[in-house]
Amino acid sequence: MTGTDLLARIAAVEERIDCGGARHRLGWAAGSLASPDHPDPEGERLLGSLGATRPRCLEMLDAWAAHQDDLRMLTLGPRHAADQVGAHVDAVAAVRTGNFARNVERQRAHERRIPPGVVGGTPRGPFSLEEQEEQLRRHLGLLTLLTLPPSLQHRLMVTVAARQLHRPGEHDAAMTAALVGRARIALRSWAGEGYEVEVRLGKAATVARVGHGVSAELPAEWLVTVWGAELAVVDGHFVCQVLEMGPGTWTVRALAPTGEELELSLGRIGGTEAWTVLRSRR
Amino acid sequence: VDGETYLRLLVERVVDDVAQRPPVDMRDAGSRVSPFMRVSQALVAAGAVDGDVAGAIVSDLTLAVGLRTPHLPDGLEPRTAGPRQPAPMFAAGQRLPPLQRGVRGCEADVEVADGTLHVRYLVVDDNGAQLVGTALQRTGAGGPVGRRPLSGARPAVASSAPSPGLGVTSIRRTIAAGGSVGARAGVARPRPGGGQIPQFDNFTVTDQSGSELDVRNSSVSGGDDGWDLAFRLTPAPSASTTALLFHSKGHDPVRAQLAATVAARVGPVEEVPARERWNAAERYLLASAERSFQWWRRARAHGGVPTPPLEDTAVTALVEVGALAPNSAAITMCQALARAGLGEEPSSGLPDSWASILAHLADDDGHDATVVVGAVLPAIAGREVWVDALTSLPERWALHVFQRPGGWSPPGAGMPGGDLSYAATDDLGGAYVGFMHGGGGGSDGLTMRMAFLPRLDPAAAEVRLELSAAGLRTSVVVPLPWPWGGRG
Numbered sequence: 064m065t066g067t068d069l070l071a072r073i074a075a076v077e078e079r080i081d082c083g084g085a086r087h088r089l090g091w092a093a094g095s096l097a098s099p100d101h102p103d104p105e106g107e108r109l110l111g112s113l114g115a116t117r118p119r120c121l122e123m124l125d126a127w128a129a130h131q132d133d134l135r136m137l138t139l140g141p142r143h144a145a146d147q148v149g150a151h152v153d154a155v156a157a158v159r160t161g162n163f164a165r166n167v168e169r170q171r172a173h174e175r176r177i178p179p180g181v182v183g184g185t186p187r188g189p190f191s192l193e194e195q196e197e198q199l200r201r202h203l204g205l206l207t208l209l210t211l212p213p214s215l216q217h218r219l220m221v222t223v224a225a226r227q228l229h230r231p232g233e234h235d236a237a238m239t240a241a242l243v244g245r246a247r248i249a250l251r252s253w254a255g256e257g258y259e260v261e262v263r264l265g266k267a268a269t270v271a272r273v274g275h276g277v278s279a280e281l282p283a284e285w286l287v288t289v290w291g292a293e294l295a296v297v298d299g300h301f302v303c304q305v306l307e308m309g310p311g312t313w314t315v316r317a318l319a320p321t322g323e324e325l326e327l328s329l330g331r332i333g334g335t336e337a338w339t340v341l342r343s344r345r
Numbered sequence: 346v347d348g349e350t351y352l353r354l355l356v357e358r359v360v361d362d363v364a365q366r367p368p369v370d371m372r373d374a375g376s377r378v379s380p381f382m383r384v385s386q387a388l389v390a391a392g393a394v395d396g397d398v399a400g401a402i403v404s405d406l407t408l409a410v411g412l413r414t415p416h417l418p419d420g421l422e423p424r425t426a427g428p429r430q431p432a433p434m435f436a437a438g439q440r441l442p443p444l445q446r447g448v449r450g451c452e453a454d455v456e457v458a459d460g461t462l463h464v465r466y467l468v469v470d471d472n473g474a475q476l477v478g479t480a481l482q483r484t485g486a487g488g489p490v491g492r493r494p495l496s497g498a499r500p501a502v503a504s505s506a507p508s509p510g511l512g513v514t515s516i517r518r519t520i521a522a523g524g525s526v527g528a529r530a531g532v533a534r535p536r537p538g539g540g541q542i543p544q545f546d547n548f549t550v551t552d553q554s555g556s557e558l559d560v561r562n563s564s565v566s567g568g569d570d571g572w573d574l575a576f577r578l579t580p581a582p583s584a585s586t587t588a589l590l591f592h593s594k595g596h597d598p599v600r601a602q603l604a605a606t607v608a609a610r611v612g613p614v615e616e617v618p619a620r621e622r623w624n625a626a627e628r629y630l631l632a633s634a635e636r637s638f639q640w641w642r643r644a645r646a647h648g649g650v651p652t653p654p655l656e657d658t659a660v661t662a663l664v665e666v667g668a669l670a671p672n673s674a675a676i677t678m679c680q681a682l683a684r685a686g687l688g689e690e691p692s693s694g695l696p697d698s699w700a701s702i703l704a705h706l707a708d709d710d711g712h713d714a715t716v717v718v719g720a721v722l723p724a725i726a727g728r729e730v731w732v733d734a735l736t737s738l739p740e741r742w743a744l745h746v747f748q749r750p751g752g753w754s755p756p757g758a759g760m761p762g763g764d765l766s767y768a769a770t771d772d773l774g775g776a777y778v779g780f781m782h783g784g785g786g787g788s789d790g791l792t793m794r795m796a797f798l799p800r801l802d803p804a805a806a807e808v809r810l811e812l813s814a815a816g817l818r819t820s821v822v823v824p825l826p827w828p829w830g831g832r833g
Contacts (some may be wrong), residue, residue, distance in 0.1 A: 138356065138405045139412060146364040148412045202408055209412065236350040244357025 066225035221291035348393030390629035448719035450604030474581035606719035641686030711800030
């Protein structure tokens with residue numbers, strides 16, 4: 064199954080964002096980002112090139128087009144639902160317009176009574192705010208995407224990971240870290256506090272409790288099919304592998320809280336996004 | 346595991362920690378990232394990861410932490426400084442255009458609104474001229490700022506008139522009989538960290554014929570003994586210039602005679618014998634431990650509690666990526682240095698030279714003087730180094746050096762000043778440990794202050810500086826022509 068096929072099985076998301084004084088829809092489905100309230104994006108881009116303000120929805124689409132293969136999205140973005148990452152819309156706008164350093168310096172000078180030209184005791188130079196702003200500008204596209212609601216941030220990260228799955232040898236270190244970091248958090252949540260968790264990238268999905276530790280080997284696909292589908296831990300079970308992706312029900316191989324290996328049928332009930340265990344068997 | 350993967354996995358641990366316990370402020374955020382920097386520096390220094398790759402990872406990490414740190418300006422803290430260009434200091438072998446560079450003594454105490462600017466020497470190179478000095482700030486209301494009349498057991502030297510050719514400026518104090526330290530009054534070296542950098546720029550300069558030179562503050566750098574200032578002079582004084590006059594409002598002009606440098610003796614480049622060689626990881630660890638040693642010592646001196654040896658994380662990383670043998674003698678030496686820095690019995694593991702260093706650490710009878718050196722060393726491992734001056738203080742001393750190629754590395758991507766090691770000994774058998782202590786610059790070169798401990802033996806007649814990198818070393822012997830003849 065290709066990365067695109069996998070993405071098609073993950074639930075679509077639609078959110079509303081501020082755009083030109085209105086609340087516009089921005090949706091993700093099967094790896095693509097779309098703004099249905101801007102039916103003629105090319106026409107609006109043309110207007111933008113003539114001086115009109117570019118709608119924020121289009122900024123998102125353009126930023127996504129530039130960064131859909133950028134693994135930094137996984138480095139910067141949230142690891143789990145409680146990991147709130149927020150690039151402030153105003154700050155990102157200030158970076159875009161070249162006013163970030165000036166704004167921050169003015170704010171700090173006001174707060175700390177530091178004379179202009181000096182920031183926190185650091186003189187102008189390679190580590191000045193101007194230099195930092197330059198650095199932020201290089202991250203501008205990613206920062207723009209990180210102003211989106213968490214559900215969209217998550218789908219964009221999954222898409223980046225899925226696109227990377229079939230390019231082994233490229234950015235292996237970043238993919239390994241993205242997998243290990245997220246799997247370790249999920250395993251810690253499953254095993255409970257006090258367990259030392261070690262995760263490695265491997266071909267098969269194996270998890271073992273050893274004394275007060277958990278040792279796991281997981282394939283890169285886990286990042287898309289399991290973490291990406293938001294079912295890393297379901298009702299206390301750690302999901303190692305997705306066996307079948309049915310229309311409403313997925314079958315997975317998982318570990319019960321006791322460590323027992325089970326085959327589970329998972330589904331979303333009551334119209335919520337949360338998965339639950341429908342059926343289990345040894 | 347390879348170096349890049351090791352670093353990226355460490356990023357995950359730091360971000361996980363920050364997500365669980367968000368930093369409360371910038372300082373807290375920085376403290377979460379700094380151990381990572383140590384590991385990143387170590388891996389770059391050992392050649393386990395490319396400097397640019399490490400810089401990009403550090404940049405991502407600092408931004409990831411910033412995005413999880415509340416209560417920062419605009420909700421987003423930009424602590425992601427990096428270079429505009431790849432760090433050229435790691436581009437060994439890079440061809441550089443020849444640079445003519447000379448130093449002359451130029452001592453003057455210039456009274457300005459903030460206090461006194463103590464000008465030490467003048468550097469003239471192909472890019473122009475720079476006056477280098479130290480800010481001495483007024484410490485109390487009333488009373489003139491400046492040096493006290495010199496008195497004491499040893500003969501004083503009138504600092505306003507250094508002998509041309511002597512190469513020594515600013516004998517600012519004498520040693521009283523019995524070796525006690527005479528007190529300075531009226532002035533103090535303003536310390537960095539107070540938020541405000543002294544300007545010290547409201548004065549003008551003319552040469553001996555009355556031609557005015559434009560003066561612009563070109564750099565400020567700080568160590569914990571004060572701010573070092575540099576001023577660009579335009580046009581650059583010519584070889585026929587013999588003196589500069591400093592004019593400031595409400596004060597008589599101060600004349601500074603331009604003085605020649607001491608006759609330093611530069612040695613050849615030679616290979617470091619195999620038995621004395623460390624690999625890149627070991628060199629990094631030792632340099633890092635020596636730097637930590639000095640910070641621990643200072644922390645203890647100020648009643649602080651030294652942090653645990655930071656090298657531990659670097660050692661773990663270097664061993665994990667296969668850059669360091671688990672039984673390396675460098676690890677033992679680092680542990681011994683940590684014990685010494687923490688005030689414990691260093692026991693075994695330190696080389697003999699450390700016996701001299703540890704024996705004199707508490708001494709504070711060094712001269713307060715500047716020696717204008719002006720030596721250019723032969724290129725070593727692609728690095729060119731000029732030793733401009735040596736500043737001796739009662740409790741330590743420093744070398745002011747210029748190093749090419751310059752450029753900046755992203756934080757955590759390289760050692761400040763590159764991988765050159767500095768060590769020093771004197772003609773009486775004393776040894777000194779040095780580390781970078783302030784500096785700045787750009788792609789044209791780095792101006793750095795290398796601080797050394799313990800204090801420069803006041804009886805020493807010369808000091809030998811050794812620079813080493815990549816299995817090569819060179820040296821320069823700097824005479825110390827103290828006006829009273831050195832020894833005694």
